[in-house]
Amino acid sequence: MSDCFRCDWTAKSIYDGSITGQKQTLPAEGGSGSLSGHLPQVLALTGETVRIHLQPLLGWYSKPISCIFRFRLTNALSELAGISQAQNRERCNLQLTGIFMFFTRPFRSFTSFCLSLSTLTILGMSTSLAQAQQEAKEDWVGATLCAVNDRSVDLSQAPSFTYTGADGNNPRYLSAAQSGLATADFANLELAWAVAFPATSSMRAAPVIVGSTVFYSATDSGRVFALDTASGCAKWVYEPGTRLRSSLAYDVVDDEGTLVFSDQTGMIHSIKAASGEINWVASGQASGNQGMLTGTPVIHQDRVIVPVSGSGVITGGNPNYECCENHGAVTALNVRTGEKIWEYHTMPAADYTGMVSATGVKQRGPSGAPIWTTPTIDAQRSQIYVTTGENTSHPTTGTSDAVIALDLKTGEELWVFQALANDMWNFGCSAGGPNCIILDDTNSVDFDFGGPAVLVDAGDRELLVAGQKSGDLWALDPDTGALVWNQRVGEGTALGGNHWGITTNSERAFMTINDPGGMNGNSRPGLYSYFLGTGEPSWFYEVTSDCEERSARLRRCESIYGFSAQPLIVDGAVITAGLDGRLFAFNADSGHTLFQFDTAADFETVNGVKGYGGSIDSHSIAAGSGMVFVGSGYGSFGQVPGNVLLAFRPAD
Numbered sequence: 001m002s003d004c005f006r007c008d009w010t011a012k013s014i015y016d017g018s019i020t021g022q023k024q025t026l027p028a029e030g031g032s033g034s035l036s037g038h039l040p041q042v043l044a045l046t047g048e049t050v051r052i053h054l055q056p057l058l059g060w061y062s063k064p065i066s067c068i069f070r071f072r073l074t075n076a077l078s079e080l081a082g083i084s085q086a087q088n089r090e091r092c093n094l095q096l097t098g099i100f101m102f103f104t105r106p107f108r109s110f111t112s113f114c115l116s117l118s119t120l121t122i123l124g125m126s127t128s129l130a131q132a133q134q135e136a137k138e139d140w141v142g143a144t145l146c147a148v149n150d151r152s153v154d155l156s157q158a159p160s161f162t163y164t165g166a167d168g169n170n171p172r173y174l175s176a177a178q179s180g181l182a183t184a185d186f187a188n189l190e191l192a193w194a195v196a197f198p199a200t201s202s203m204r205a206a207p208v209i210v211g212s213t214v215f216y217s218a219t220d221s222g223r224v225f226a227l228d229t230a231s232g233c234a235k236w237v238y239e240p241g242t243r244l245r246s247s248l249a250y251d252v253v254d255d256e257g258t259l260v261f262s263d264q265t266g267m268i269h270s271i272k273a274a275s276g277e278i279n280w281v282a283s284g285q286a287s288g289n290q291g292m293l294t295g296t297p298v299i300h301q302d303r304v305i306v307p308v309s310g311s312g313v314i315t316g317g318n319p320n321y322e323c324c325e326n327h328g329a330v331t332a333l334n335v336r337t338g339e340k341i342w343e344y345h346t347m348p349a350a351d352y353t354g355m356v357s358a359t360g361v362k363q364r365g366p367s368g369a370p371i372w373t374t375p376t377i378d379a380q381r382s383q384i385y386v387t388t389g390e391n392t393s394h395p396t397t398g399t400s401d402a403v404i405a406l407d408l409k410t411g412e413e414l415w416v417f418q419a420l421a422n423d424m425w426n427f428g429c430s431a432g433g434p435n436c437i438i439l440d441d442t443n444s445v446d447f448d449f450g451g452p453a454v455l456v457d458a459g460d461r462e463l464l465v466a467g468q469k470s471g472d473l474w475a476l477d478p479d480t481g482a483l484v485w486n487q488r489v490g491e492g493t494a495l496g497g498n499h500w501g502i503t504t505n506s507e508r509a510f511m512t513i514n515d516p517g518g519m520n521g522n523s524r525p526g527l528y529s530y531f532l533g534t535g536e537p538s539w540f541y542e543v544t545s546d547c548e549e550r551s552a553r554l555r556r557c558e559s560i561y562g563f564s565a566q567p568l569i570v571d572g573a574v575i576t577a578g579l580d581g582r583l584f585a586f587n588a589d590s591g592h593t594l595f596q597f598d599t600a601a602d603f604e605t606v607n608g609v610k611g612y613g614g615s616i617d618s619h620s621i622a623a624g625s626g627m628v629f630v631g632s633g634y635g636s637f638g639q640v641p642g643n644v645l646l647a648f649r650p651a652d
Contacts, residue, residue, distance in 0.1 A: 146233035160624030168377030169455040172503035180626030183572035193232035196611035201641035203631025209624030236276040251299040262293035282338025286329035309370035312392035316426025323435035324367035357434035368392035387449030415481035451501020458532040467498030485535030514562035525562030539591035577616035599632035614642030
């Protein structure tokens, strides 16, 4: 054997961002050299399997050694793999062999994730250190709890906010009666409290708000909190033992308020909203396909609808990986037991295609069409609508970059609207990697649907409206999937266009645009509105950078300022936010600015944890019980980390 180091470990468990594998024996072969500055041949996180191939090696050892791999991924890899930037820094330890500190440059491509492998140290994990770390965790959680007599949860009221809306149709619209806020209140908002979470860089989740309780999935911290809306203290804390991925779903099941969400291992948790006690935990995966669970499940009547995404977009950057295998799916679970009722796959299982990469690795397909976001429920038609991402290998399918209707009872595919055909993209495409095979008809632009479709009553008809990373806004007939109208803003990018979804009221659709630079420099970030009936433009707000006295906190302030987070309409106000941490509220009819607040700052918190804001992204804007809630911080994709949940209310 040459001076090549190869090791494969299969993860036995993934908890708190740690992946524990089996101890390996290194063969007694010769070889020497420096590890410093060399790129891994393989780094794949596929389901529960971790493979790391490194070359060259300092030298072979004649006996087994038990150490720790510490690694850092780039921001983009971290996000897609379900590992936060903070966890890479503080908690993501592979309990394998040796200690190798992996330091990366800012994300651009898989091959730009440069490593410094300069130190080999054998560590002993002392009991006292582990105990001290556990005590530190307990200290901050304990400081977050309410006084013992103030921990009751009242679920007698209907929820004022859930991510999917009361009917599961994803409108992102709240009336004044539902939210407890009128349009005029937004000119008078003030910060009520802030709560912070340690070892956290991204505040990605949307809460559930019922009465005086805001239920929040602090995903990086691996906990769900029931927070008091008046003070921010916690009435209870649920700790599943692993990092979480999704926002929360809520419904009343057998007269009991129930919360449902997913974790990074592919498990679905059902807990009691009154106490945080477990009802059940079950796998949300589809058979024969180990994708990630990224989107929020939906509770509808007797079942939980679970979207399944995929990891092929990451593993495709690995030049030694037989790209690619997994694909998007939907599973339906029994709401009372977690037992699987049906499953739907966006394509058949992958097989060898006869294609070979430039490095001689056999290729698999079809793959991809992941479902990154929350399904939409259409109870009247007994349909589910899901949106998908690109294919990750050939052959491409008709289900990628698409809106798909499924039968609610059986999971049968009813119709497919494909917005862009032949979009084949994986991480290898960022730098011409061997798994990025471009055929004559390949688009390779990564124009996912990253947000859900919205089912909306547009007056004389219902429409299914969805935004795409291409910058397109699509309005479809929910009965057939036929196109009604289409608008496009800018050129779109892999991280831009409309990334996380849109919002609607009965008159207009509102779409955020990020487009950091655009493919050809044609960047048009901002908030755009269109009349639902015709698709004609209404008004837009084109956001510009504001770096004066802010650039020290905001890396790449001049380029990261677009609107990316999914907006929210409350009465006659539309709330959105920028990647530079600025929170905005506009008049939904006129576009007039009602409110602006800079969250990229330090905050005093109710639990004493050092709080700091950053980018506002994903599904982090919510309102209910007379308040607005915003998670500030999104450390993935080269954006600005933060760790605070901010609560605003109208000033007295």
